[in-house]
Amino acid sequence: MNKLIYKIILLATxxxxxxxxxxxxxxxxxxxxxxxxxxxxxxxxxxxLVGAYRLVLDYHRNEFGMHGDVASDNxxxxxxxxxxxxxxxxxxxxxxxxxxxxxGHIWLSIFExxxxxxxxxxxxxALKEKFPNQLSQIETIEGxxxxxxALCHLDLSKVYAQPYNFTADASHLGVPxxxxxxxxxxxIVRRTMKQTYDQIILDLSNALxxxxxxxxxxxxxxxxxxxxxxxxxxxxxxxGDWQNCLNTSNxxxxxxxxxxxTATEYNSLFSVYTPNANxxxxxxxxxxxxxxxxxxxxxxxxxxxxxxxxYGASLKLLNTFDADDVRKLNFYTGGKxxxxxxxxxGGYTIKVIRLSELYLNRAEANWxxxxxxxxxxxxxxxxxxxxxxxxxxxxxxxxxxxxxxxADERNRELCFEGHRLYDIVRRKExxxxxxxxxxxxCTLTYPNDKFVLPITTKELDxxxxxxxxxxYN
Numbered sequence: 001m002n003k004l005i006y007k008i009i010l011l012a013t014x015x016x017x018x019x020x021x022x023x024x025x026x027x028x029x030x031x032x033x034x035x036x037x038x039x040x041x042x043x044x045x046x047x048x049l050v051g052a053y054r055l056v057l058d059y060h061r062n063e064f065g066m067h068g069d070v071a072s073d074n075x076x077x078x079x080x081x082x083x084x085x086x087x088x089x090x091x092x093x094x095x096x097x098x099x100x101x102x103x104g105h106i107w108l109s110i111f112e113x114x115x116x117x118x119x120x121x122x123x124x125x126a127l128k129e130k131f132p133n134q135l136s137q138i139e140t141i142e143g144x145x146x147x148x149x150a151l152c153h154l155d156l157s158k159v160y161a162q163p164y165n166f167t168a169d170a171s172h173l174g175v176p177x178x179x180x181x182x183x184x185x186x187x188i189v190r191r192t193m194k195q196t197y198d199q200i201i202l203d204l205s206n207a208l209x210x211x212x213x214x215x216x217x218x219x220x221x222x223x224x225x226x227x228x229x230x231x232x233x234x235x236x237x238x239x240g241d242w243q244n245c246l247n248t249s250n251x252x253x254x255x256x257x258x259x260x261x262t263a264t265e266y267n268s269l270f271s272v273y274t275p276n277a278n279x280x281x282x283x284x285x286x287x288x289x290x291x292x293x294x295x296x297x298x299x300x301x302x303x304x305x306x307x308x309x310x311y312g313a314s315l316k317l318l319n320t321f322d323a324d325d326v327r328k329l330n331f332y333t334g335g336k337x338x339x340x341x342x343x344x345x346g347g348y349t350i351k352v353i354r355l356s357e358l359y360l361n362r363a364e365a366n367w368x369x370x371x372x373x374x375x376x377x378x379x380x381x382x383x384x385x386x387x388x389x390x391x392x393x394x395x396x397x398x399x400x401x402x403x404x405x406x407a408d409e410r411n412r413e414l415c416f417e418g419h420r421l422y423d424i425v426r427r428k429e430x431x432x433x434x435x436x437x438x439x440x441x442c443t444l445t446y447p448n449d450k451f452v453l454p455i456t457t458k459e460l461d462x463x464x465x466x467x468x469x470x471x472y473n
Contacts, residue, residue, distance in 0.1 A: 039123035042134045042141075048120040049141050052148055053221070055113035057290040060350045063089075064106045064155060065303045065418055066311070067453075072420035073433045074317045074411070078310050078337050085306055091440040092450040096472050099458040107456065110156045115181045117149045122180055136214055143210030147223040147231060150203040151352070153177060154235060157196050159453050160469065163426040164239045166447065170194035173467060187465035197239055204232045220286045221349075226252050227288035230353040237361045238426050242368040249362035252287070258355050260381070261285045263326045263388035269354070270330065270342045287353040303350075304343045307416065312337030316434030317415060320408055325386045327412055340416040351417055356382055360410045367403055379406055382413055425451045 038044045059065070063086065069075055071089040086102060088094040094103045124142050128135060156175045164170050174196030176188045191199075211225040229252050236245035252258065261269055269285060313331055318338060321328050331338040342351075363378035376394040379402075384392040397405060407427065411420060424431055424446075431444040431451075444450055449471025460466050
């Protein structure tokens, strides 16, 4: 017991020291003695994985978790007496000097999570040799850590790199691909977007057989086989690999352990829950969520306070909902604006992957494969859930109109869950805010350098191998 307590204290110290680093990629490696102590047995690796989940939660519940919505056409700003936050994202005014603001915080926090994950993964081969009788636990840790690493690289690429299809062969700048913690002074370069996605897909592909082998845990705050497949579906969607997006979406949707919540249950998806709830509950729509409840009691974060007080739904977004759409119950009026209730103070969760996203991924994949009837059916299923008091009939729209219907339904379903900006840019659309736009930038045409954040000068100075994004030199 004393050894376990010591490891917990050591883990907390290591996480704190990572958070205190002043440089981004030029990290001081964890001391050799500290690593040996933490990873001398499987329990230590499990504690390291807990730390990885916490760091992934941290960046999702702060700037990264807001950027995809605040920088989209879904929001308007409400002036308050509180400190302004996320204005760089809202006004597309980020500069390379913003190391202490959105640009620097997202970069640093995701790499902190990556460093932690890589430390866990790199310790596992020795543990497999030392503890062959605990192989199942070790491989379960490995599968989860590989998915978390893939998620980190994907999230990083969404913010700091243009979408996969920005160039025909994805040869444009992606992000650094890290499978180990770099040494101090080591030059880290950005890979191409193709190389970035190759690593993401490799990690997910390697994780799937491990998670499928031990697919017996249903805590939605932990990555399992279906969550890994769901994330892979998203990756293929972003890549434009429509057949693989269709195949992975099919695999998840066909799993009878998961089902869409009913219309009456829908809003309960975003309420406080018991982390070990059985998947037979209405929360079985959730494939994976990051939960402050399952790790420790966490205080309200910027994400909650900003979405409850400063950044409300735009009229453009609100006007896409029918009067009888049950998802309108996820908004409440505060002053002049409507705010989301998808995040609750004092015990929130962040939905990383929901089953409804898989239906929408499949709809878009089917549309691109010209399977229009199948695309219409997935669209109908999601729309019908939102309109329980009438029969939804998609009719016979043109191909272009069907595409817009799918895109609009995706926004209604997933708004305020971090998708909107990245959906706009991967579809090569212009960003056009509505009549109530109160940003300094109400329109951005595609392609545009402003769709990605700059690399900070702090990182460029510390790492001579790093290249700046175009438009920020």
